Amino acid sequence: xxxxxxxxxxxxxxxxxxxHAKMMAAGFEGYKNQFMSQENRPEGMKYFDWLxxxxxxERIAEINELRKAxxxxxxxxCIFVPEEIVTGAGGACYGLCGGSPATIADAExxxxxxxxxxxxxxxxxxxxxxxxxxxSADFIYxxxxxxxxxxxxxxxxxxxxxxxxNIPHMKREKDLRMWKEEIGDFKKHIEEVTGKPLSLEEMKExxxxxxxxxxxxxxxxxxRGMHPExxxxxxxxxxxxxxxxxxxxPVRYTKKVNELCDELEQRVKxxxxxxxEDTPRLxxxxxxxxxxxxxxxxxxxxxxxxxxxxxxxIGHRYFKDNVDLEGVSDEDTFLERLMERYxxxxxxxFTPNTxxxxxxxxxxxxxxxxGVIYYTLSFCHTYNVEAHLVTEALEKEGIPCLVIExxxxxxxxxxxxxxxxxxxxxxxxxxxxxxxxxx
Amino acid sequence: xxxxxxxxxxxxxxxxxxxHAKMMAAGFEGYKNQFMSQENRPEGMKYFDWLxxxxxxERIAEINELRKAxxxxxxxxCIFVPEEIVTGAGGACYGLCGGSPATIADAExxxxxxxxxxxxxxxxxxxxxxxxxxxSADFIYxxxxxxxxxxxxxxxxxxxxxxxxNIPHMKREKDLRMWKEEIGDFKKHIEEVTGKPLSLEEMKExxxxxxxxxxxxxxxxxxRGMHPExxxxxxxxxxxxxxxxxxxxPVRYTKKVNELCDELEQRVKxxxxxxxEDTPRLxxxxxxxxxxxxxxxxxxxxxxxxxxxxxxxIGHRYFKDNVDLEGVSDEDTFLERLMERYxxxxxxxFTPNTxxxxxxxxxxxxxxxxGVIYYTLSFCHTYNVEAHLVTEALEKEGIPCLVIExxxxxxxxxxxxxxxxxxxxxxxxxxxxxxxxxx
Numbered sequence: 001x002x003x004x005x006x007x008x009x010x011x012x013x014x015x016x017x018x019x020h021a022k023m024m025a026a027g028f029e030g031y032k033n034q035f036m037s038q039e040n041r042p043e044g045m046k047y048f049d050w051l052x053x054x055x056x057x058e059r060i061a062e063i064n065e066l067r068k069a070x071x072x073x074x075x076x077x078c079i080f081v082p083e084e085i086v087t088g089a090g091g092a093c094y095g096l097c098g099g100s101p102a103t104i105a106d107a108e109x110x111x112x113x114x115x116x117x118x119x120x121x122x123x124x125x126x127x128x129x130x131x132x133x134x135x136s137a138d139f140i141y142x143x144x145x146x147x148x149x150x151x152x153x154x155x156x157x158x159x160x161x162x163x164x165x166n167i168p169h170m171k172r173e174k175d176l177r178m179w180k181e182e183i184g185d186f187k188k189h190i191e192e193v194t195g196k197p198l199s200l201e202e203m204k205e206x207x208x209x210x211x212x213x214x215x216x217x218x219x220x221x222x223x224r225g226m227h228p229e230x231x232x233x234x235x236x237x238x239x240x241x242x243x244x245x246x247x248x249x250p251v252r253y254t255k256k257v258n259e260l261c262d263e264l265e266q267r268v269k270x271x272x273x274x275x276x277e278d279t280p281r282l283x284x285x286x287x288x289x290x291x292x293x294x295x296x297x298x299x300x301x302x303x304x305x306x307x308x309x310x311x312x313x314i315g316h317r318y319f320k321d322n323v324d325l326e327g328v329s330d331e332d333t334f335l336e337r338l339m340e341r342y343x344x345x346x347x348x349x350f351t352p353n354t355x356x357x358x359x360x361x362x363x364x365x366x367x368x369x370x371g372v373i374y375y376t377l378s379f380c381h382t383y384n385v386e387a388h389l390v391t392e393a394l395e396k397e398g399i400p401c402l403v404i405e406x407x408x409x410x411x412x413x414x415x416x417x418x419x420x421x422x423x424x425x426x427x428x429x430x431x432x433x434x435x436x437x438x439x
Numbered sequence: 440x441x442x443x444x445x446x447x448x449x450x451x452x453x454x455x456x457x458x459h460a461k462m463m464a465a466g467f468e469g470y471k472n473q474f475m476s477q478e479n480r481p482e483g484m485k486y487f488d489w490l491x492x493x494x495x496x497e498r499i500a501e502i503n504e505l506r507k508a509x510x511x512x513x514x515x516x517c518i519f520v521p522e523e524i525v526t527g528a529g530g531a532c533y534g535l536c537g538g539s540p541a542t543i544a545d546a547e548x549x550x551x552x553x554x555x556x557x558x559x560x561x562x563x564x565x566x567x568x569x570x571x572x573x574x575s576a577d578f579i580y581x582x583x584x585x586x587x588x589x590x591x592x593x594x595x596x597x598x599x600x601x602x603x604x605n606i607p608h609m610k611r612e613k614d615l616r617m618w619k620e621e622i623g624d625f626k627k628h629i630e631e632v633t634g635k636p637l638s639l640e641e642m643k644e645x646x647x648x649x650x651x652x653x654x655x656x657x658x659x660x661x662x663r664g665m666h667p668e669x670x671x672x673x674x675x676x677x678x679x680x681x682x683x684x685x686x687x688x689p690v691r692y693t694k695k696v697n698e699l700c701d702e703l704e705q706r707v708k709x710x711x712x713x714x715x716e717d718t719p720r721l722x723x724x725x726x727x728x729x730x731x732x733x734x735x736x737x738x739x740x741x742x743x744x745x746x747x748x749x750x751x752x753i754g755h756r757y758f759k760d761n762v763d764l765e766g767v768s769d770e771d772t773f774l775e776r777l778m779e780r781y782x783x784x785x786x787x788x789f790t791p792n793t794x795x796x797x798x799x800x801x802x803x804x805x806x807x808x809x810g811v812i813y814y815t816l817s818f819c820h821t822y823n824v825e826a827h828l829v830t831e832a833l834e835k836e837g838i839p840c841l842v843i844e845x846x847x848x849x850x851x852x853x854x855x856x857x858x859x860x861x862x863x864x865x866x867x868x869x870x871x872x873x874x875x876x877x878x
Contacts, residue, residue: 150821151824154828166611169589379820
């Protein structure tokens with residue numbers, strides 16, 4: 001494994017190397033069991049398998065090489081970070097560890113038990129010093145999208161530099177104006193880290209790189225979900241590819257995702273599906289899945305279903321919109337375009353957030369899906385309250401919907417599996433009844 | 440009771456009168472048992488006892504008389520509402536019902552179980568049509584201070600007109616600029632309701648009225664808490680007086696609070712305390728107590744302690760700051776002064792919110808209190824996370840602190856009582872040890 005080879009580097013960034021190595025070994029073991037055991041996986045997944053083994057090794061070495069060259073390393077927890085700017089500055093912008101139950105007990109020495117597990121897990125990784133990404137970050141990019149995070153930064157900032165961006169919770173003209181200012185401030189902060197001005201051309205180049213990454217992910221999303229009879233990749237593998245998009249070098253990553261997509265395209269032509277005919281095809285809506293939170297995907301795909309899309313932040317919400325660079329020739333226009341792109345994000349932090357519901361119904365129709373699971377991380381008030389509005393709209397459309405709220409503990413895995421199984425059965429029954437009626 | 444006398448009016452504003460009458464009767468019965476049974480109560484509490492019996496009767500009639508005269512009736516859940524403006528327009532600005540467990544099951548048909556009980560209770564009152572204040576409101580004033588509320592407005596607005604003000608979560612110059620705009624928008628909205636322009640003089644007059652109310656409450660706060668040996672009023676009675684400040688006509692209310700304070704002043708001179716010597720004197724920090732949520736005060740005062748201050752929104756946070764009208768001769772300056780006043784509120788929604796911690800320590804010293812209880816309504820992430828920072832600071836100062844998180848269910852009342860009792864015992868022990876050492 002890649003971690004041992006980088007012991008010296010990991011020590012230099014104050015990782016608790018022994019504990020880290022143990023966690024990574026367990027993580028890779030879990031990955032082997034849950035992912036590499038799947039049948040008929042695309043060849044293109046080999047790169048991502050390698051990345052799994054090197055994500056806390058070789059990739060960390062790359063990031064620290066950039067840092068040596070005075071490039072910024074920015075750790076994030078949210079898709080509101082303008083990664084185009086960090087990429088333009090030649091730096092690395094990545095998602096921090098936050099999907100493991102193994103760090104939560106430590107976090108609960110400083111944070112309440114009844115807040116979102118993602119926040120607690122991430123906080124615990126910092127306290128344990130077991131995430132090499134956190135340890136490599138020049139600063140952690142926080143935002144005000146959810147109140148538990150917003151308040152946790154105040155405690156986290158005692159342990160690591162945190163920069164907080166104020167994301168407005170409405171999208172009126174005056175809110176958007178302020179948002180644009182925030183993006184401008186972020187750019188200035190990056191310039192402070194690198195100690196040199198960032199040019200419009202650099203930022204546009206960074207934007208092109210990220211635009212291409214998002215396009216590759218949209219391509220993957222279409223290939224896995226838009227062909228009702230053929231699913232050329234499992235939902236689990238597709239999710240893992242998306243998760244890696246928050247860690248990998250964007251240029252290499254885009255190339256690898258596109259290579260995988262070429263293969264999937266061929267599979268679609270060859271009608272080669274990794275699921276048997278009539279497998280119920282589900283969309284998952286809601287909150288993000290951070291590595292190694294694969295609980296729900298396992299529940300679905302181990303009980304006869306397939307996940308064809310995640311409408312979440314680690315998913316479609318992340319890559320659905322691109323920055324329009326057409327005719328951008330000054331910084332003000334560039335910042336305006338960034339703001340326009342970011343304000344399209346339909347996070348439940350916004351009030352109102354009705355475009356999200358309309359989008360979900362459209363996505364469902366586009367994919368001819370068979371049902372949706374509305375997934376909320378425990379105690380995530382925004383997505384949890386919004387569930388009522390979304391499920392109401394889905395019901396009106398006759399779309400089968402299961403609502404699941406869960407944290408990272410393995411304790412409810414059995415219960416979730418049982419609920420998913422019953423949901424899949426009811427979908428299959430309806431499909432068969434419909435097919436019988438149409439005969 | 441006053442409710443029956445107003446049956447026709449209550450029906451006309453679509454109150455479920457029979458259910459409402461039953462709830463009010465039970466509420467008044469509870470009040471009699473918990474409040475009117477206390478010994479040696481000030482004479483001045485008689486007015487507030489009357490108000491308790493008439494708060495959903497005579498007071499509702501008054502509000503609806505104002506409405507007939509085209510004055511605005513604004514229902515709120517938060518102390519960020521610029522009530523000066525509503526009062527200036529001759530209308531009524533009041534807090535909506537939200538402290539009862541009896542409406543929560545109804546709310547949970549539309550809202551998640553694991554959000555704040557205040558939000559659920561208030562939502563349930565609307566669904567049940569058992570709060571005459573909600574039914575009388577031209578609109579409900581919502582804000583974005585907490586995410587569960589922010590998202591609940593989207594559902595509540597299906598049942599009642601809701602106007603939402605975007606309160607920023609930082610206090611940088613640009614945030615304050617936006618805040619001022621929001622206050623200006625609020626004024627315009629009130630003008631829309633009344634159909635006529637609101638003059639600067641009217642708004643200044645409204646401000647004088649509310650300033651005087653806050654001054655009276657500050658006076659009460661000092662009288663109950665600033666004389667270590669004499670507590671001329673119980674914490675429960677003082678809390679109830681404050682709670683009534685969110686419902687009553689402000690001019691009459693101020694007069695009655697000042698009359699009560701005159702009496703308390705005399706009691707202080709006469710060394711007449713409602714608690715025996717050496718009763719541990721506690722401050723309560725945190726989230727608001729809406730009527731009839733008297734659980735914690737009962738737990739403290741029935742087990743040998745006294746509550747001398749609530750640092751909460753229904754408490755000191757509400758009345759600690761006044762609007763400076765000195766030299767205000769144009770609307771822009773007036774809005775600026777309102778913004779300055781409102782931005783002093785140290786709600787846990789702000790990041791950072793360090794002035795709150797400093798204030799708490801100072802308040803504790805000013806009152807020579809014996810300990811504090813940090814109280815959080817369940818699932819209130821902002822106050823819950825901030826508890827860590829506040830208790831850390833209190834510990835450094837050697838201030839005894841008990842943290843309690845609770846909802847409205849009666850189920851944990853016994854457990855809370857046990858914890859409070861142990862806390863009071865440890866405080867008494869420390870006091871005696873200190874006295875012995877000083878001999």
